[in-house]
Amino acid sequence: MGLTKQYLRYVASAVFGVIGSQKANISYVTLRGGERGRYVAVAACEHVFIWDVRKGEKVLILQGQKHEVTFICPSPDGVHVAVGYEDGAVRIFSLLNGETNVSFNGHKSAVSIIQYDALGARLVTGSKDTDVIVWDVINESGLYRLKGHKDVVTQALFLKDKNLLVTCSKDSFVKWWDLDTQHCFKTLVGHRSEVRRFLRCIYSLTEMTSRFHSSNLLISAETEQLQSETIHLTGSLIEWRLILCAGSILREARDRVVSLRTDTKNRIVACHGNDSVLELFTVLSEEEVQKKMTKKLKKAKKKAAKSQEETGEEAAEPVVEKMLKDEIIRLMNIKASAKIRSVWVDCLSCAGGELKVALLLQNNTVETYSLKTLDKTPTANKTARLTLGGHRTDVRTLAFSSDNLAVLSASGDTVKVWNRSTLQVIRTMACEYALCSLFVPGDRQIILGTKSGKLQIFELASGSLLETVDAHDGALWSLCLAPDQRAIVSGSADKTVKFWDFELIKDKESGQKRLTVKHTRTLQLEEDVLCVKFSPDHRLLAVSLLDCTVKVFYTDTLKFFLSLYGHKLPVLCLDISHDSTLIATGSADRNVKIWGLDFGDCHRSMFAHDDSVMFLQFVPKTHLFFTAGKDRKIKQWDADKFEHIQTLEGHHREVWCLAISPNGDHLVSSSHDKSLRLWERTREPIILEEEREMEREAEFEESMAKGDVPVVPGETQGEAAPAGKKTIETVKAAERIMEALEIYKAEARKMEDHKYACEHAGKELPPPKPNPILVAFNVTPSRYVLDVIKKVRSSELEVSLLVLPFPYIPELLQLFSSYIQQGLEVELVCRCLFFLLKCGGCRLDVMGFNSAALQFLQREIESKEDVMFFADATGKLEEKKKKRRKRERAILTIA
Ligand SMILES: *[C@@H]1O[C@H](CO)[C@@H](O)[C@H](O)[C@H]1NC(C)=O
Ligand SMILES: *[C@@H]1O[C@H](CO)[C@@H](O)[C@H](O)[C@H]1NC(C)=O
Ligand SMILES: *[C@@H]1O[C@H](CO)[C@@H](O)[C@H](O)[C@H]1NC(C)=O
Numbered sequence: 001m002g003l004t005k006q007y008l009r010y011v012a013s014a015v016f017g018v019i020g021s022q023k024a025n026i027s028y029v030t031l032r033g034g035e036r037g038r039y040v041a042v043a044a045c046e047h048v049f050i051w052d053v054r055k056g057e058k059v060l061i062l063q064g065q066k067h068e069v070t071f072i073c074p075s076p077d078g079v080h081v082a083v084g085y086e087d088g089a090v091r092i093f094s095l096l097n098g099e100t101n102v103s104f105n106g107h108k109s110a111v112s113i114i115q116y117d118a119l120g121a122r123l124v125t126g127s128k129d130t131d132v133i134v135w136d137v138i139n140e141s142g143l144y145r146l147k148g149h150k151d152v153v154t155q156a157l158f159l160k161d162k163n164l165l166v167t168c169s170k171d172s173f174v175k176w177w178d179l180d181t182q183h184c185f186k187t188l189v190g191h192r193s194e195v196r197r198f199l200r201c202i203y204s205l206t207e208m209t210s211r212f213h214s215s216n217l218l219i220s221a222e223t224e225q226l227q228s229e230t231i232h233l234t235g236s237l238i239e240w241r242l243i244l245c246a247g248s249i250l251r252e253a254r255d256r257v258v259s260l261r262t263d264t265k266n267r268i269v270a271c272h273g274n275d276s277v278l279e280l281f282t283v284l285s286e287e288e289v290q291k292k293m294t295k296k297l298k299k300a301k302k303k304a305a306k307s308q309e310e311t312g313e314e315a316a317e318p319v320v321e322k323m324l325k326d327e328i329i330r331l332m333n334i335k336a337s338a339k340i341r342s343v344w345v346d347c348l349s350c351a352g353g354e355l356k357v358a359l360l361l362q363n364n365t366v367e368t369y370s371l372k373t374l375d376k377t378p379t380a381n382k383t384a385r386l387t388l389g390g391h392r393t394d395v396r397t398l399a400f401s402s403d404n405l406a407v408l409s410a411s412g413d414t415v416k417v418w419n420r421s422t423l424q425v426i427r428t429m430a431c432e433y434a435l436c437s438l439f440v441p442g443d444r445q446i447i448l449g450t451k452s453g454k455l456q457i458f459e460l461a462s463g464s465l466l467e468t469v470d471a472h473d474g475a476l477w478s479l480c481l482a483p484d485q486r487a488i489v490s491g492s493a494d495k496t497v498k499f500w501d502f503e504l505i506k507d508k509e510s511g512q513k514r515l516t517v518k519h520t521r522t523l524q525l526e527e528d529v530l531c532v533k534f535s536p537d538h539r540l541l542a543v544s545l546l547d548c549t550v551k552v553f554y555t556d557t558l559k560f561f562l563s564l565y566g567h568k569l570p571v572l573c574l575d576i577s578h579d580s581t582l583i584a585t586g587s588a589d590r591n592v593k594i595w596g597l598d599f600g601d602c603h604r605s606m607f608a609h610d611d612s613v614m615f616l617q618f619v620p621k622t623h624l625f626f627t628a629g630k631d632r633k634i635k636q637w638d639a640d641k642f643e644h645i646q647t648l649e650g651h652h653r654e655v656w657c658l659a660i661s662p663n664g665d666h667l668v669s670s671s672h673d674k675s676l677r678l679w680e681r682t683r684e685p686i687i688l689e690e691e692r693e694m695e696r697e698a699e700f701e702e703s704m705a706k707g708d709v710p711v712v713p714g715e716t717q718g719e720a721a722p723a724g725k726k727t728i729e730t731v732k733a734a735e736r737i738m739e740a741l742e743i744y745k746a747e748a749r750k751m752e753d754h755k756y757a758c759e760h761a762g763k764e765l766p767p768p769k770p771n772p773i774l775v776a777f778n779v780t781p782s783r784y785v786l787d788v789i790k791k792v793r794s795s796e797l798e799v800s801l802l803v804l805p806f807p808y809i810p811e812l813l814q815l816f817s818s819y820i821q822q823g824l825e826v827e828l829v830c831r832c833l834f835f836l837l838k839c840g841g842c843r844l845d846v847m848g849f850n851s852a853a854l855q856f857l858q859r860e861i862e863s864k865e866d867v868m869f870f871a872d873a874t875g876k877l878e879e880k881k882k883k884r885r886k887r888e889r890a891i892l893t894i895a
């Protein structure tokens with residue numbers, strides 16, 4: 001190896017193996033005018049995958065960045081999808097091209113619900129941070145933040161034809177918000193479950209039709225019941241009649257409701273708990289209810305007549321009361337093949353009664369069903385099942401074929417072989433719980449070591465299991481191919497290491513030759529064996545033991561050579577460099593140690609991960625190696641210089657294992673997040689100082705994202721607060737505005753000096769050279785500031801203004817005033833002004849930006865254009881203050 005070492009960067013290349021992540025819901029979407037019920041959107045870690053369920057293919061990926069997807073909601077017109085993320089961000093994607101150009105940042109933690117209004121013009125989002133935010137989709141800006149819930153917001157709905165919002169939360173409250181005034185005018189306490197007060201979580205809520213023309217029916221689900229609340233709307237906002245409980249329906253399941261959905265026409269209610277049964281209910285139409293009631297009445301009359309006959313007494317005219325169970329009736333149950341995580345129902349043609357059901361299951365599977373709701377006894381036909389592209393349980397072992405082209409992954413019940421370039425599954429074979437694996441030289445067979453101590457040999461061409469060998473009496477943790485490629489060694493929890501030779505034997509059944517392994521030698525140890533590795537020169541065998549040591553033996557005589565002491569917890573992974581000089585060990589104690597294989601001296605111990613080091617492998621033909629940690633990270637190291645080179649971040653849960661391709665160009669990793677990730681080596685060199693600098697920046701960004709929502713004077717205690725939060729983008733935008741203002745100020749100073757100089761000289765002097773930026777854009781300084789503001793993303797504008805340091809504000813206000821006088825970008829300028837005035841009241845007071853000046857601006861604006869919005873805004877501010885006072889009084893009277 002030369003003196004100057006060049007490290008090449010590995011980058012993320014693909015995510016595969018995940019069909020549907022558990023953090024988010026499933027949803028039907030329509031794609032390019034395609035048929036309904038054919039495409040589903042599910043989260044795949046940080047991305048959203050759109051699957052064609054008919055073909056079982058992934059047809060579109062909505063690329064995420066870093067954080068996991070937590071909610072998916074298609075727009076009413078079916079053209080867009082709003083996606084919520086773990087960090088609180090919401091992005092809107094186009095289903096036409098999979099691109100996103102709108103993002104809303106307002107929540108501090110995971111988005112738990114997203115809903116559009118009926119027109120798709122507004123979006124409401126709820127979050128784990130307990131806030132509800134209403135966004136203007138068309139102007140790409142936040143409208144208001146509604147505070148009041150005390151726990152995760154689980155549902156939020158715009159009521160039809162009313163400027164009202166209903167939200168519910170795990171805090172058991174259902175809140176009704178008047179969006180005109182942005183206040184909560186009604187809180188439904190405890191979901192009427194005083195009797196069952198230990199289970200007061202409302203998980204879901206859905207609005208039914210408003211077919212009783214003056215009332216809306218809401219259904220909420222709690223424990224074993226579905227309840228429904230009717231609200232009577234009587235026109236005037238103040239005259240709210242109380243919300244009535246319309247009754248409840250008993251579910252069959254006795255556990256908590258995990259999710260509740262209705263189709264868009266509100267004909268079907270689907271509901272499930274934490275099990276595999278989906279319960280479906282039908283909401284009857286008004287005529288159906290009438291018919292039912294008439295029948296009921298007839299029956300009651302008959303009964304009354306009968307009893308009259310028997311007793312001879314005159315009975316009162318019978319009355320039948322309409323109950324919820326007369327309106328919502330049980331349709332059927334669907335039993336899925338695993339526990340259900342999320343459901344989406346779509347009525348294809350409600351008249352024809354064709355219903356499509358998409359289920360995301362808890363074992364990385366999607367199932368779809370279709371049924372005819374009008375049938376007397378409907379049956380649900382399973383129409384599709386997406387299982388091929390991933391494992392049901394975690395992948396514990398990975399291997400690369402010797403030609404770098406195929407990748408093996410094995411889980412608790414299946415082993416799959418993937419084409420590395422297309423990431424298509426070539427083979428799927430049932431196996432026992434696999435812990436370790438390898439390709440047999442020639443890449444025609446694979447061998448797995450299992451939890452039950454067996455060796456399983458599969459042939460790839462036929463996809464068949466050739467043989468299962470009872471190899472050990474305990475979990476078979478580790479397998480290693482001998483350097484001469486003619487044998488393997490296995491290490492097990494039964495405290496033995498066994499040597500096996502490859503052999504070809506004649507198969508009894510087929511009469512053809514097939515591969516088998518023949519046991520040749522056994523090395524007995526005192527402790528469970530966790531890991532075994534030959535040195536590439538075949539001279540030594542390293543064995544890691546449960547007692548935290550690694551013992552090295554001579555391969556030929558099995559005599560003890562060295563013991564490597566030092567780790568405080570067992571060594572879970574180890575590897576020996578290609579030249580048999582170094583051995584690197586990774587342990588549950590989070591450290592990696594590098595040892596010389598000649599004397600067993602520890603060259604260096606490095607703190608590697610924030611949790612157990614699960615896997616370690618040298619990059620072939622180098623002294624560089626990769627480690628994988630339970631801390632979700634993969635890291636690359638230099639074993640000569642003891643340097644940490646690069647961290648590969650992407651997995652959202654524990655990383656279990658890695659495999660490096662024999663040519664070192666690719667890396668695959670598997671994680672508890674169910675994803676397999678492919679990484680590839682680029683030609684880009686890594687400069688370590690820059691790498692560390694980037695890591696620090698990322699950390700800064702993270703800490704900023706975690707920081708509080710900016711404090712807005714006078715607004716923080718209220719129920720409504722400005723939407724939006726400080727992000728790296730808003731800070732950068734604010735910086736750009738500041739730079740522009742600096743240029744503007746410098747130019748103004750220059751002009752001032754120039755004027756002075758001219759006066760002094762008594763003649764016109766040549767004007768000073770303007771700033772090159774202004775020359776480049778060919779604009780005046782004041783126009784330049786406006787252009788910079790125009791370029792700030794609409795959704796980030798307010799927060800960017802908010803984070804502007806205080807001394808810049810007067811300058812900016814003066815500029816705004818001049819823009820308005822010139823009639824430039826009046827709408828944008830008004831929006832900025834309105835915002836600064838609304839939330840910066842005390843700032844302006846401090847600055848002495850007096851009301852006379854404000855009124856001047858107001859007159860200017862109104863004279864320029866017919867915009868009332870400014871007057872409206874200041875008026876509104878007053879109104880709001882009054883309202884708040886009023887509300888406080890109201891609360892007092894209630895208490
Ligand atoms: C569902 O059950 C599994 C165990 O079977 C449990 O780990 C999980 O937390 C449960 N989920 C909910 C939402 O209760
Ligand atoms: C998981 O999914 C598969 C679908 O391939 C199904 O057959 C299996 O029974 C499911 N359930 C569990 C609990 O693994
Ligand atoms: C379900 O399958 C049965 C038998 O294959 C068929 O008769 C029925 O029409 C199917 N139902 C639906 C809703 O497709």
Ligand SMILES: *[C@@H]1O[C@H](CO)[C@@H](O)[C@H](O)[C@H]1NC(C)=O
Pocket residue numbers: 405406419420421422426
């Ligand atoms: C992988 O797919 C590519 C492209 O379809 C094909 O050329 C190649 O032969 C495949 N490799 C394997 C190992 O199946």
